[in-house]
Amino acid sequence: MAKSIILTFVTLLIDRDASTKLPTTVPEFEQPILEEIYGEELVTELESKEMQVEDFDVGAAFAGLVKKYGGNADSDAARARYFNRQRDLEKFIDSRQPSTAKAAAKTTSSAPAKTAAEKRAEKNAAKAAAKAAKDEAVATDFTELLAGDVASITEKLKDLSDADLVAIEAAEAEGQGREDLLAAIDDESESRKQ
Structure with a gap:
């Protein structure tokens, strides 16, 4: 089912070896998979940015994860550890969505931005x-x-x-x-x- 969501995209620097450092921008839900594949200490988050995504289809996103990481057993196992089923990805994304109460608190808060x-x-x-x-x-x-x-x-x-x-x-x-x-x-x- 397609819906409008807020999705965080992270830019990561993956330290493949002494001479290869790969920058990549991925949805936030891919970060733990990449950290599992390459090692958490070799994946550095450079920045993150929230974006409104219209017509987001969690089924298509899950299928994309399976296709992207299904190439070898290790990367597929890393993907399955976090998102074994479409429902796991849906729960992750839903947990990151701002609630109306959170949104109201953000707009009325006088605390300095983090x-x-x-x-x-x-x-x-x-x-x-x-x-x-x-x-x-x-x-x-x-x-x-x-x-x-x-x-x-x-x-x-x-x-x-x-x-x-x-x-x-x-x-x-x-x-x-x-x-x-x-x-x-x-x-x-x-x-x-x-």
């Missing part, structure tokens, strides 16, 4: 917190539950907390990645939002 360094520090802290939360969620031991068949696991999903549901989804995505089980987890998550 510098690029402050914004980058906040972004890096948020990224580190998200990674730590994801690692902690995956670390929760669901080995016994995930050893069962899809039908028996699906029956037990309704008994899990929201946090456990997120954790088991991450553990399954990192492990066997059974599409039918991931779909059942998605269905359970969606049913709780209604």
Whole structure:
């Protein structure tokens, strides 16, 4: 579904080797993939810029990611770690959209604008917190539950907390990645939002 969104584009400098440094501008959601492929210490963010994107199609964007990084197993695995399914990309983009409350606070705030360094520090802290939360969620031991068949696991999903549901989804995505089980987890998550 195409919609109008705010998308952040980042200009990165990728240090390929001693004599090759490649500048590239990509949507913000590609940055963690490139950091995973080349190493976080070899990818430097030079600048970021928010842009209004009309008729953005998340399905086309996800297909583009799969095509772009599907050329070899390592880059495809890096892409899948962050955006295994279209829904993962959609959640990432939605989480970056300004809410009306945030927009109203921005326009009425008399606080001085943040510098690029402050914004980058906040972004890096948020990224580190998200990674730590994801690692902690995956670390929760669901080995016994995930050893069962899809039908028996699906029956037990309704008994899990929201946090456990997120954790088991991450553990399954990192492990066997059974599409039918991931779909059942998605269905359970969606049913709780209604």
